[in-house]
Amino acid sequence: MASSRFYKETFEKIAPEKQDIIFTTAISVFAERGFDAANINEIAKLAGISIGSMYSYFDSKEDLFLALVEKGLELLDRAMSECCPDQGTITDVLERLFRVAIRYTEKHPDMCRLYLLITTDNMKVQTERLSDQAEMSFRSMYKTVLKRAVERGEVREDIDLDMAALYIDNAVVMLQLALTSRYYHLKMKHYLGDEADGDRERLVRANVDFICRGLGVTLASGCGADDFKE
Amino acid sequence: MASSRFYKETFEKIAPEKQDIIFTTAISVFAERGFDAANINEIAKLAGISIGSMYSYFDSKEDLFLALVEKGLELLDRAMSECCPDQGTITDVLERLFRVAIRYTEKHPDMCRLYLLITTDNMKVQTERLSDQAEMSFRSMYKTVLKRAVERGEVREDIDLDMAALYIDNAVVMLQLALTSRYYHLKMKHYLGDEADGDRERLVRANVDFICRGLGVTLASGCGADDFKE
Amino acid sequence: MASSRFYKETFEKIAPEKQDIIFTTAISVFAERGFDAANINEIAKLAGISIGSMYSYFDSKEDLFLALVEKGLELLDRAMSECCPDQGTITDVLERLFRVAIRYTEKHPDMCRLYLLITTDNMKVQTERLSDQAEMSFRSMYKTVLKRAVERGEVREDIDLDMAALYIDNAVVMLQLALTSRYYHLKMKHYLGDEADGDRERLVRANVDFICRGLGVTLASGCGADDFKE
Amino acid sequence: MASSRFYKETFEKIAPEKQDIIFTTAISVFAERGFDAANINEIAKLAGISIGSMYSYFDSKEDLFLALVEKGLELLDRAMSECCPDQGTITDVLERLFRVAIRYTEKHPDMCRLYLLITTDNMKVQTERLSDQAEMSFRSMYKTVLKRAVERGEVREDIDLDMAALYIDNAVVMLQLALTSRYYHLKMKHYLGDEADGDRERLVRANVDFICRGLGVTLASGCGADDFKE
DNA sequence: AATGAATGAGGATTCATTCAT
DNA sequence: CATGAATGAATCCTCATTCAT
Numbered sequence: 020m021a022s023s024r025f026y027k028e029t030f031e032k033i034a035p036e037k038q039d040i041i042f043t044t045a046i047s048v049f050a051e052r053g054f055d056a057a058n059i060n061e062i063a064k065l066a067g068i069s070i071g072s073m074y075s076y077f078d079s080k081e082d083l084f085l086a087l088v089e090k091g092l093e094l095l096d097r098a099m100s101e102c103c104p105d106q107g108t109i110t111d112v113l114e115r116l117f118r119v120a121i122r123y124t125e126k127h128p129d130m131c132r133l134y135l136l137i138t139t140d141n142m143k144v145q146t147e148r149l150s151d152q153a154e155m156s157f158r159s160m161y162k163t164v165l166k167r168a169v170e171r172g173e174v175r176e177d178i179d180l181d182m183a184a185l186y187i188d189n190a191v192v193m194l195q196l197a198l199t200s201r202y203y204h205l206k207m208k209h210y211l212g213d214e215a216d217g218d219r220e221r222l223v224r225a226n227v228d229f230i231c232r233g234l235g236v237t238l239a240s241g242c243g244a245d246d247f248k249e
Numbered sequence: 250m251a252s253s254r255f256y257k258e259t260f261e262k263i264a265p266e267k268q269d270i271i272f273t274t275a276i277s278v279f280a281e282r283g284f285d286a287a288n289i290n291e292i293a294k295l296a297g298i299s300i301g302s303m304y305s306y307f308d309s310k311e312d313l314f315l316a317l318v319e320k321g322l323e324l325l326d327r328a329m330s331e332c333c334p335d336q337g338t339i340t341d342v343l344e345r346l347f348r349v350a351i352r353y354t355e356k357h358p359d360m361c362r363l364y365l366l367i368t369t370d371n372m373k374v375q376t377e378r379l380s381d382q383a384e385m386s387f388r389s390m391y392k393t394v395l396k397r398a399v400e401r402g403e404v405r406e407d408i409d410l411d412m413a414a415l416y417i418d419n420a421v422v423m424l425q426l427a428l429t430s431r432y433y434h435l436k437m438k439h440y441l442g443d444e445a446d447g448d449r450e451r452l453v454r455a456n457v458d459f460i461c462r463g464l465g466v467t468l469a470s471g472c473g474a475d476d477f478k479e
Numbered sequence: 480m481a482s483s484r485f486y487k488e489t490f491e492k493i494a495p496e497k498q499d500i501i502f503t504t505a506i507s508v509f510a511e512r513g514f515d516a517a518n519i520n521e522i523a524k525l526a527g528i529s530i531g532s533m534y535s536y537f538d539s540k541e542d543l544f545l546a547l548v549e550k551g552l553e554l555l556d557r558a559m560s561e562c563c564p565d566q567g568t569i570t571d572v573l574e575r576l577f578r579v580a581i582r583y584t585e586k587h588p589d590m591c592r593l594y595l596l597i598t599t600d601n602m603k604v605q606t607e608r609l610s611d612q613a614e615m616s617f618r619s620m621y622k623t624v625l626k627r628a629v630e631r632g633e634v635r636e637d638i639d640l641d642m643a644a645l646y647i648d649n650a651v652v653m654l655q656l657a658l659t660s661r662y663y664h665l666k667m668k669h670y671l672g673d674e675a676d677g678d679r680e681r682l683v684r685a686n687v688d689f690i691c692r693g694l695g696v697t698l699a700s701g702c703g704a705d706d707f708k709e
Numbered sequence: 710m711a712s713s714r715f716y717k718e719t720f721e722k723i724a725p726e727k728q729d730i731i732f733t734t735a736i737s738v739f740a741e742r743g744f745d746a747a748n749i750n751e752i753a754k755l756a757g758i759s760i761g762s763m764y765s766y767f768d769s770k771e772d773l774f775l776a777l778v779e780k781g782l783e784l785l786d787r788a789m790s791e792c793c794p795d796q797g798t799i800t801d802v803l804e805r806l807f808r809v810a811i812r813y814t815e816k817h818p819d820m821c822r823l824y825l826l827i828t829t830d831n832m833k834v835q836t837e838r839l840s841d842q843a844e845m846s847f848r849s850m851y852k853t854v855l856k857r858a859v860e861r862g863e864v865r866e867d868i869d870l871d872m873a874a875l876y877i878d879n880a881v882v883m884l885q886l887a888l889t890s891r892y893y894h895l896k897m898k899h900y901l902g903d904e905a906d907g908d909r910e911r912l913v914r915a916n917v918d919f920i921c922r923g924l925g926v927t928l929a930s931g932c933g934a935d936d937f938k939e
Numbered sequence: 940a941a942t943g944a945a946t947g948a949g950g951a952t953t954c955a956t957t958c959a960t
Numbered sequence: 961c962a963t964g965a966a967t968g969a970a971t972c973c974t975c976a977t978t979c980a981t
Contacts, residue, residue: 029965053369055285058950069967074952132369138432139283139369147432154436182455185440189423202368202377206384210415225412233459259940288975290943299942300977310976489944513829515745519972529946534973592829598892599743599829607892614896642915645900649883662828662837666844670875685872689923719961748954750964759963760956770955 025086030076041066041076043129046087050132054084054142081143088137088146091130092153098123104160109168110231113187117223120191124198131199161187168234175235183234190226197222255316260306271296271306276317280362284314311373318367318376321360322383328353334390339398340461343417347453350421354428361429391417398464405465413464420456427452485546490536501526501536503589506547510592514544514602541603548597548606551590552613558583564620569628570691573647577683580651584658591659621647628694635695643694650686657682715776720766731756731766736777740822744774771833778827778836781820782843788813794850799858800921803877807913810881814888821889851877858924865925873924880916887912 030038044066049057059080063073077083102115124131137146161184168174196203208216215221260268274296279287289310293303307313332345354361367376391414398404426433438446445451490498504526509517519540523533537543562575584591597606621644628634656663668676675681720728734756739747749770753763767773792805814821827836851874858864886893898906905911 032965053283053285055283059952060950070952071954071967072965075965080951135369138426138430139365147435150432154439158439179455181441181445182451182459185437186455186459188436188440189419193419193423196368200368202380205377205381206418207415209384209388210418211411215411221412225409225416229412229416229463232465233462235462262940289977290975293943301942301979302940304977305940492944513743513745515743518970520970530973531946531975532944535944540972595829598886598890599825607895610892614899618899639915641901641905642911642919645897646915646919648896648900649879653879653883656828660828662840665837665841666878667875669844669848670878671871675871681872685869685876689872689876692925693919693922695922722961749956750954753964761958761963762961764956765961 023086023089025082025089026077027075030086033076037068041068041073042087042090045083046091046129046133049084049087049136050129053136054080059083081145084133085145085149087130087133088149091127091133092150094127094130095123095153096156099156099160102160104164108171109164109173109234110227110236112164113227113230114223116187116191117194117226120194121198121219121222124195128199131195135196135200157188157191158184165234168236173236178234186233187230190230194222194226253316253319255312255319256307257305263306267298271298271303272317272320275313276321276359276363279314279317279366280359283366284310289313311375314363315375315379317360318363318379321357321363322380324357324360325353325383326386329386329390332390334394338401339394339403339464340457340466342394343457343460344453346417346421347424347456350424351428351449351453354425358429361425365426365430387418387421388414395464398466403466408464416463417460420460424452424456483546483549485542485549486537487535490546493536497528501528501533502547502550505543506551506589506593509544509547509596510589513596514540519543541605544593545605545609547590548593548609551587551593552610554587554590555583555613556616559616559620562620564624568631569624569633569694570687570696572624573687573690574683576647576651577654577686580654581658581679581683584655588659591655595656595660617648617651618644625694628696633696638694646693647690650690654682654686713776713779715772715779716767717765723766727758731758731763732777732780735773736781736819736823739774739777739826740819743826744770749773771835774823775835775839777820778823778839781817781823782840784817784820785813785843786846789846789850792850794854798861799854799863799924800917800926802854803917803920804913806877806881807884807916810884811888811909811913814885818889821885825886825890847878847881848874855924858926863926868924876923877920880920884912884916 045062048062048065052058057080059073060070062083063070066073073083077086098119101119102112104112106112134150136142137150162180165174165178165180165183165187169176169178169180193203197207198204211218211221275292278292278295282288287310289303290300292313293300296303303313307316328349331349332342334342336342364380367380392410395404395408395410395413395417399406399408399410423433427437428434441448441451505522508522508525512518517540519533520530522543523530526533533543537546558579561579562572564572566572594610596602597610622640625634625638625640625643625647629636629638629640653663657667658664671678671681731752735752738752738755742748747770749763750760752773753760756763763773767776788809791809792802794802796802797805824840827840852870855864855868855870855873855877859866859868859870883893887897888894901908901911
């Protein structure tokens with residue numbers, strides 16, 4: 020684990036399993052209660068360590084939180100690399116993107132809830148800086164992919180690239196929200212019906228379909244409406 | 250003001266202006282700090298009433314919060330009625346929808362932040378029930394509009410209506426987030442460039458364009474790609 | 480009670496007896512334990528109020544302490560006015576000065592211990608400013624008295640007035656220390672013998688005698704060595 | 710270093726330089742913060758040893774403190790021996806006494822601050838016993854000197870010897886306070902003027918002058934008023 | 940009805956001390 | 961012996977809620 024502003028040296032020295040327990044516990048409590056309602060003494064107890072130790076690892080409740088966020092963004096970054104934005108048509112890339120997003124969200128649901136917490140605005144400025152970096156890599160990935168698609172003639176030429184990139188990001192965010200937040204999950208169920216819940220394939224296809232149409236992806240690229248109609 | 254589960258009779262009896270002050274103040278504080286970090290004593294002081302009165306109007310901090318949400322949903326409902334889902338083509342309706350969404354968000358930014366708070370999952374179950382109603386009206390509106398558009402031949406027939414409705418909702422939500430949350434606002438600025446900030450028209454057009462393409466709206470309906478390319 | 484930086488308005492509103500109880504209790508605990516070891520929760524309990532109330536009267540432990548010091552300096556100021564620096568010879572004034580000092584110290588021993596705490600250097604700068612004022616009045620009183628005594632010919636002319644004033648102050652401080660601090664009290668007993676303990680008259684006389692000699696007060700002024708020899 | 714109640718055998722075994730570092734560091738922290746606010750873990754870190762070692766040298770925070778005081782008193786004792794109470798007139802002895810006091814205070818300012826802390830009364834009884842010894846040697850020195858001076862006819866015969874001894878001690882203490890405590894230092898500057906700050910000679914002379922006058926030292930002994938007037 | 944003083948449980952953080960390595 | 965991680969009691973302070981006036 021690389022050095023960080025948010026945890027102290029002592030934390031680096033303890034067993035990785037213990038680090039994991041602390042992170043997992045803390046993430047779960049923060050995700051459930053929110054930053055303010057979360058009780059750091061309770062986190063320590065649940066993680067099986069003393070508060071004294073907690074404070075020997077992290078300078079404050081806020082630092083603990085930031086360390087978690089940082090960790091989550093690291094994981095996100097790693098996950099994102101599986102998108103292979105250089106391989107295949109834009110349709111292929113988008114498909115991989117949504118699959119990766121779903122996998123990450125289902126693997127780290129609490130982490131995603133934390134992310135939601137951050138975007139809720141009540142978090143400190145410091146959190147912004149942290150996620151800025153991750154946002155930047157996503158942004159540049161989206162724009163690169165789109166630019167290449169335009170060059171290859173996969174996408175209509177008159178497209179507003181910036182807007183399109185934002186759109187892709189929005190779709191990813193909304194998908195994550197639906198899998199993360201109780202609220203958005205219920206909403207999705209209400210829209211798609213209870214029986215559709217869990218049908219990740221439908222979500223992937225619909226998203227890819229919708230975005231491809233929006234981008235004016237030519238049928239030749241293998242993303243015709245017919246492939247996705249239900 | 251109609252009777253509610255969330256405020257007491259005494260609240261109905263006070264001057265509407267006072268009610269307004271209390272609501273506005275509370276919304277602003279909750280929006281800024283979040284539910285847990287908000288201080289009800291401070292809200293009372295800022296609103297110019299005693300905490301004693303506060304508690305004679307609302308049974309608890311939570312009830313105050315719920316009353317605010319309820320009020321916000323009322324306003325939202327009223328705003329939504331301006332969409333006139335029965336008039337004009339689907340393109341017209343969508344355009345009005347986004348304009349209304351923008352207007353509402355800019356008029357009640359703090360209320361929208363509250364809404365964000367709710368969706369963050371850390372709120373009590375009771376909030377869910379509240380917003381359920383509003384969600385339902387939106388959902389049925391979207392579906393009705395889409396069904397009519399299919400019947401009129403404005404939209405391709407093979408469309409997944411439920412998914413399409415969810416897509417429209419997502420677009421509205423993301424737009425609201427961009428105008429509400431510091432985080433999503435910054436993100437939007439990063440994608441579109443600083444100078445684009447405030448260009449509501451671009452947002453409306455891009456959204457309508459993207460969704461219409463996704464829906465396969467025929468050019469005849471007046472929403473061809475050409476109208477929106479930039 | 481006049482307004483102060485150190486307590487809140489709420490404190491002014493409560494019954495003076497309650498104010499007194501709080502002050503007396505707090506002074507006693509601070510005097511016994513020192514600032515850091517004193518427990519504000521315990522003070523509240525001993526004073527018969529809740530910590531909540533304590534914090535509605537004073538913003539912090541430090542403010543409580545400063546309020547006490549401020550109060551003590553007020554009392555000191557009032558006591559000092561009994562010295563009547565304008566009446567009688569310098570010998571008379573000095574005699575009154577030591578009597579007043581003894582009376583004040585015996586009436587407010589804990590307050591004097593607090594004063595000791597302040598001079599111990601570990602207190603915040605703010606305390607300094609507070610006592611500065613009191614120190615200034617003493618200083619100017621001493622210098623005025625001395626100047627007048629020189630003009631009247633009661634005191635030798637070649638005297639270093641500033642140093643003499645400091646000497647008088649030192650004598651007062653040491654006397655207070657002896658009556659306040661367990662340490663200096665024991666020391667005094669060791670020097671003067673146990674049986675001398677409580678003989679305030681001896682202290683007054685010896686101090687006046689020593690200082691008058693130092694000042695070179697002429698016999699005519701009624702302070703000859705003979706009057707004080709034992 | 711002789712055995713002591715306050716440190717353990719292990720402490721005697723380590724290098725004297727290390728002992729010194731520990732003592733110096735601890736004294737400085739205690740002097741700055743006071744006993745309660747001082748952090749023994751921080752002292753250990755600053756001294757470059759582990760807390761584990763700290764506790765293998767000293768049984769408790771209190772013992773560490775007491776060991777420091779003990780050490781300081783040893784140094785004081787050594788310094789005092791330079792007064793040579795047997796050589797010269799009482800005036801000579803007093804002059805040496807004040808010079809030694811000033812030198813000691815300026816050499817070990819933090820130690821003097823510790824001494825101040827002790828006299829503040831909040832220290833444990835054990836500290837008293839410690840300093841008792843030092844106090845006793847001072848007391849007996851003062852009394853011996855005075856007795857000899859009376860025998861030699863340097864001092865008026867009707868003097869209250871005990872009181873005179875106490876007076877001398879008081880003068881020494883006040884001088885030390887003025888050089889040690891921020892509070893008393895400021896006070897002195899206010900009395901004597903800023904430019905006088907640092908004029909040790911004036912302090913020595915004024916003290917000797919004042920005390921000699923109080924003792925009724927005959928001019929013949931070389932301590933007439935003329936010598937000291939300014 | 941209105942007021943706001945009073946309450947005290949709760950929670951973040953510190954630090955003297957222990958003990959396994 | 962030395963180390964420094966671990967412990968958890970202790971403490972300052974906040975704030976939702978009550979209730980006497």
